[in-house]
Amino acid sequence: MMARRESLIERYRITRGRKFRLKDIDPGDTHEITSKAQAEALLQEGVDRLSDLQEKLYAQDRWGILCIFQAMDAAGKDGTIKHVMSGVNPQGCQVSAFKVPSAEELDHDFLWRTTRHLPERGRIGIFNRSYYEETLVVRVHPEFLERQRLPPPLVTRRIWKERYEDINCFERYLTRNGFVILKFFLHVSKDEQLRRFVSRLDEPEKHWKFSLGDVHERAHWDDYMAAYEQTIRATATPHAPWFVIPADHKWFTRLVVSAAIVDALESLDLHFPRVDQEKRRELEAARASLVGDAGDVADTVVGLAPARQTGGDDDDDDGDAPEDGKRKGKKNKKKSKRSKDTD
Amino acid sequence: MMARRESLIERYRITRGRKFRLKDIDPGDTHEITSKAQAEALLQEGVDRLSDLQEKLYAQDRWGILCIFQAMDAAGKDGTIKHVMSGVNPQGCQVSAFKVPSAEELDHDFLWRTTRHLPERGRIGIFNRSYYEETLVVRVHPEFLERQRLPPPLVTRRIWKERYEDINCFERYLTRNGFVILKFFLHVSKDEQLRRFVSRLDEPEKHWKFSLGDVHERAHWDDYMAAYEQTIRATATPHAPWFVIPADHKWFTRLVVSAAIVDALESLDLHFPRVDQEKRRELEAARASLVGDAGDVADTVVGLAPARQTGGDDDDDDGDAPEDGKRKGKKNKKKSKRSKDTD
Numbered sequence: 001m002m003a004r005r006e007s008l009i010e011r012y013r014i015t016r017g018r019k020f021r022l023k024d025i026d027p028g029d030t031h032e033i034t035s036k037a038q039a040e041a042l043l044q045e046g047v048d049r050l051s052d053l054q055e056k057l058y059a060q061d062r063w064g065i066l067c068i069f070q071a072m073d074a075a076g077k078d079g080t081i082k083h084v085m086s087g088v089n090p091q092g093c094q095v096s097a098f099k100v101p102s103a104e105e106l107d108h109d110f111l112w113r114t115t116r117h118l119p120e121r122g123r124i125g126i127f128n129r130s131y132y133e134e135t136l137v138v139r140v141h142p143e144f145l146e147r148q149r150l151p152p153p154l155v156t157r158r159i160w161k162e163r164y165e166d167i168n169c170f171e172r173y174l175t176r177n178g179f180v181i182l183k184f185f186l187h188v189s190k191d192e193q194l195r196r197f198v199s200r201l202d203e204p205e206k207h208w209k210f211s212l213g214d215v216h217e218r219a220h221w222d223d224y225m226a227a228y229e230q231t232i233r234a235t236a237t238p239h240a241p242w243f244v245i246p247a248d249h250k251w252f253t254r255l256v257v258s259a260a261i262v263d264a265l266e267s268l269d270l271h272f273p274r275v276d277q278e279k280r281r282e283l284e285a286a287r288a289s290l291v292g293d294a295g296d297v298a299d300t301v302v303g304l305a306p307a308r309q310t311g312g313d314d315d316d317d318d319g320d321a322p323e324d325g326k327r328k329g330k331k332n333k334k335k336s337k338r339s340k341d342t343d
Numbered sequence: 344m345m346a347r348r349e350s351l352i353e354r355y356r357i358t359r360g361r362k363f364r365l366k367d368i369d370p371g372d373t374h375e376i377t378s379k380a381q382a383e384a385l386l387q388e389g390v391d392r393l394s395d396l397q398e399k400l401y402a403q404d405r406w407g408i409l410c411i412f413q414a415m416d417a418a419g420k421d422g423t424i425k426h427v428m429s430g431v432n433p434q435g436c437q438v439s440a441f442k443v444p445s446a447e448e449l450d451h452d453f454l455w456r457t458t459r460h461l462p463e464r465g466r467i468g469i470f471n472r473s474y475y476e477e478t479l480v481v482r483v484h485p486e487f488l489e490r491q492r493l494p495p496p497l498v499t500r501r502i503w504k505e506r507y508e509d510i511n512c513f514e515r516y517l518t519r520n521g522f523v524i525l526k527f528f529l530h531v532s533k534d535e536q537l538r539r540f541v542s543r544l545d546e547p548e549k550h551w552k553f554s555l556g557d558v559h560e561r562a563h564w565d566d567y568m569a570a571y572e573q574t575i576r577a578t579a580t581p582h583a584p585w586f587v588i589p590a591d592h593k594w595f596t597r598l599v600v601s602a603a604i605v606d607a608l609e610s611l612d613l614h615f616p617r618v619d620q621e622k623r624r625e626l627e628a629a630r631a632s633l634v635g636d637a638g639d640v641a642d643t644v645v646g647l648a649p650a651r652q653t654g655g656d657d658d659d660d661d662g663d664a665p666e667d668g669k670r671k672g673k674k675n676k677k678k679s680k681r682s683k684d685t686d
Contacts, residue, residue, distance in 0.1 A: 061450070062494040107404070107463035109520040115458045120450035121492055149464055151405040151521045151611075162519050169512035176505050177452040178494045268494075 004032070004042075005259045012243050012256060017236035022229040022244070027189040029246040039251040043083065046258035051087040053262065054124060056270035058092040061122040063268050064179040067261060068127045070136065071186035072224060073214040074196040075247045076254075077128055080186065084258045085126065094119055097128040106148055110134045110163070111170060121178060124261075132183075135163050135231045140223045164234035171240040180264050181240040184257055185228060186247035190221050347375070347385075348602045355586050355599060360579035365572040365587070370532040372589040382594040386426065389601035394430040396605065397467060399613035401435040404465040406611050407522040410604060411473045414529035415567060416557040417539040418590045419597075420471055423529065427601045428469065437462055440471040449490055453477045453506070454513060464521060467604075475526075478506050478574045483566045507577035514583040523607050524583040527600055528571060529590035533564050 011031060014020050033039050057063060069077045085093055096117035105113040111131050119125025138144045139160060171181050188196075200210040217224070236242040243260050247253045275283070354374060357363050376382050400406060412420045428436055439460035448456040454474050462468025481487045482503060514524050531539075543553040560567070579585040586603050590596045618626070 062492055104463065107465070108461060109517055109522060111516070112458065112461060115455065118451060118455060120447070122450070149405055149521075154519060154521055166512070166516040166519065169509070169516065173454070173509040173512065174452055176497060176509065178492075178497055179452060 005263060007032070008256055008259050009243070009263055012245050013260070014232060014236040014242040014244060015238045017233035017242070020229065020233050020236060020244075022187070022225055022232075025187055025244050025246065027187050027192065027246050028248040030249055030252045033252060033255065036249075036251045039249075039255045043251070043255045043258055046255070046262050047084065047087040049262050050084070050258065050265070051089070053265040053270055054088045054092050056272055057124070057265065057268075058089070058122045059272045060270055061273075062178060063270070064119045064121045065124040065261070065264065066119060066127065066174065066179050066181045067124065068130045068132065068181070068183040069186065070129060070132050070184070070228075071247065072188055072193060072221075073211075073217065074193050074200070075186040075188035076250045077186060079250055080184075080254050080257050081126055081128060083254045084261065085124070088124065092122065093124045093126065095126040095128060098130060098133065110148065111166075118174075119179070131167065132231060132235075135160055135167075135234075136224065136227045139227045140220050160230070161234075164231070167235055168237060168240075171235075171237065175239040180268070182260055182264055183235075183240060183242045184260070185232065185242060185244045186253055187244050188247040190218070192248040193218070348606060350375070351599050351602050352586070352606055355588050356603070357575060357579040357585045357587060358581045360576035360585070363572065363576050363579060363587075365530070365568055365575075368530055368587050368589065370530050370535065370589050371591040373592055373595045376595060376598065379592075379594045382592075382598045386594070386598045386601055389598065389605050390427065390430040392605050393427070393601065393608070394432070396608040396613055397431045397435050399615055400467070400608065400611075401432070401465045402615045403613055404616075405521060406613070407462045407464045408467040408604070408607065409462060409470065409517065409522050409524045410467065411470045411475065411524070411526040412529065413472060413475050413479065413527070413571075414590065415531055415536060415564075416554075416560065417536050417543070418529040418531035419593045420529060422593055423527075423597050423600050424469055424471060426597045427604065428467070431467065435465065436467045436469065438469040438471060441473060441476065444490075449492065453491065454509075461517075462522070474510065475574060475578075478503055478510075478577075479567065479570045482570045483563050503573070504577075507574070510578055511580060511583075514578075514580070518582040523611070525603055525607055526578075526583060526585045527603070528575065528585060528587045529596055530587050531590040533561070535591040536561070 008031060012025065030039075033042070057065070069081065071077050081095060085095075094117075096114070098114060101113055114127060114131045117125070117127070138148075145155065145159075175181060197210070197215060200206040232242045232244065243256070245253050245256045351374060355368065373382075376385070400408070412424065414420050424438060428438075437460070439457070441457060444456055457470060457474045460468070460470070481491075488498065488502075518524060540553070540558060543549040575585045575587065586599070588596050588599045
């Protein structure tokens with residue numbers, strides 16, 4: 001699996017963009033994966049592995065992950081996020097979708113709206129679209145630039161180069177601060193997009209996803225492809241690589257995205273926080289105090305059982321002590337601490 | 344005034360930090376200003392000018408201003424902000440004070456907490472302390488760095504150099520996006536700080552400002568001065584200059600800060616938005632429709648007067664039309680538009 005994963009990722013990972021050409025990656029490619037069933041089995045392995053790794057990421061609370069998804073409409077961003085992240089505890093994962101910016105957002109620097117949604121340490125943040133729209137849709141539709149109300153002297157021919165540079169610096173800064181960045185471009189073909197649009201019209205439960213605006217954007221297909229190619233060329237770096245992933249087969253897209261995220265997490269040497277001697281003593285004292293308490297709890301639980309309340313932060317502990325027992329336990333802990341002090 | 348302002352600012356503005364030495368600036372300096380009264384008169388001129396400029400800044404809604412204040416305790420940050428900005432419409436000015444970071448803030452990259460408070464276009468944002476604490480107090484007290492929960496492999500000897508670099512890139516990015524940055528270090532002497540601490544003890548209305556923690560920080564005075572000098576050396580740039588302002592005389596500090604902000608605003612060639620021909624036609628149509636309305640309003644105002652309600656967004660217009668009149672005005676405007684279409 002490891003070797004296959006590595007070969008899957010390497011093929012689509014861009015860490016130095018200078019020579020990147022979009023046409024070198026075929027949207028219909030599925031590399032060595034020959035069937036949907038095979039891909040789905042491998043994806044399930046990835047989902048399970050991701051779930052394990054994310055628990056450690058959360059417990060360790062040092063690193064954070066930022067996954068950025070960019071694509072043409074109907075390339076499968078939403079479905080990929082859903083299927084790849086479905087095994088992850090939502091408490092450790094936050095998805096932010098960026099649509100048309102608000103008036104307040106337009107009145108700020110262009111990174112402001114997304115920065116507010118950056119993940120905390122210990123979490124996987126997912127950006128469904130991102131600040132890259134600033135060098136994609138805004139480049140294809142210059143009228144969107146005017147909406148940002150930049151002072152006219154600052155809008156020069158250098159503006160895209162400046163944005164690439166600013167994004168690169170920003171991403172370098174984030175990685176220096178413990179946030180691993182993975183950028184995914186789901187590369188769908190124009191024909192496959194057409195098929196998916198038509199299926200949105202044909203299937204009633206997909207009607208809500210259909211937008212005439214998306215269809216009109218097809219007229220700008222070549223401009224978008226040029227903007228993507230330039231953006232990836234300028235912003236693929238070793239610390240914040242782009243993954244350009246064939247997207248004509250959804251099952252293949254999902255598998256590669258999953259592999260890339262698992263690979264990044266595995267490179268971090270995640271582990272549950274190690275317990276030092278002092279903490280170990282504290283845990284033992286807590287156990288002693290709780291064991292002493294267990295008698296009281298057993299006595300009272302019978303009488304209290306019908307009125308028993310469940311605490312707000314239950315986890316997977318086998319025994320849920322009733323609230324009263326918990327409070328007593330705390331009191332006893334204090335007592336035992338004090339008696340230790342006076343020993 | 345212009346010449347004096349320029350000479351006041353030039354003396355303390357650092358745009359290239361490489362050779363900067365803190366000891367070259369005397370905290371007791373007052374340059375050519377010989378009396379408090381003279382300084383206060385000049386400050387009043389500055390306050391008035393700032394108020395005018397800020398109105399244009401707001402109306403034009405293109406540029407934004409970010410003023411950062413850093414200083415040792417009791418150097419006069421709060422008083423300076425109060426006196427310099429007192430003439431400015433609060434709607435166009437937002438002050439953010441950064442104290443001990445929250446757990447949520449510590450769980451993010453170090454720029455996150457301040458970025459959320461960056462000003463909108465058209466506004467003057469004031470940071471009372473800022474992300475510079477990251478290379479000041481955090482450098483003097485390395486235990487604060489541990490609280491940020493950075494992954495250990497990322498905490499290397501290069502960390503301060505990286506932070507300077509990241510801050511420089513971030514500030515370059517902000518200026519490219521229309522936000523003018525002015526950074527003020529209020530340079531107070533250790534003796535003057537002592538006098539001010541004592542006066543906080545002596546005057547009951549200043550007791551709330553006294554903190555024993557601030558007094559303890561005096562033990563780290565030299566470390567702080569070294570951290571300030573290094574920070575200014577590394578982050579004074581032509582696009583985001585530092586102003587190192589003598590702060591043993593509060594009236595002098597305020598005057599120089601005011602002069603620097605006025606100077607920056609004047610360099611922007613601010614003006615009220617120009618009205619083009621189309622907009623002018625729209626205004627004339629609105630006037631015609633309102634004049635037609637005036638008769639109706641006069642008829643109804645008499646009867647409605649006691650129940651008259653004030654709208655939420657009154658401004659300095661001379662006549663406040665009652666709500667009913669306003670609504671009618673809008674309807675008529677629509678009508679006149681339609682009739683124009685059919686003409």
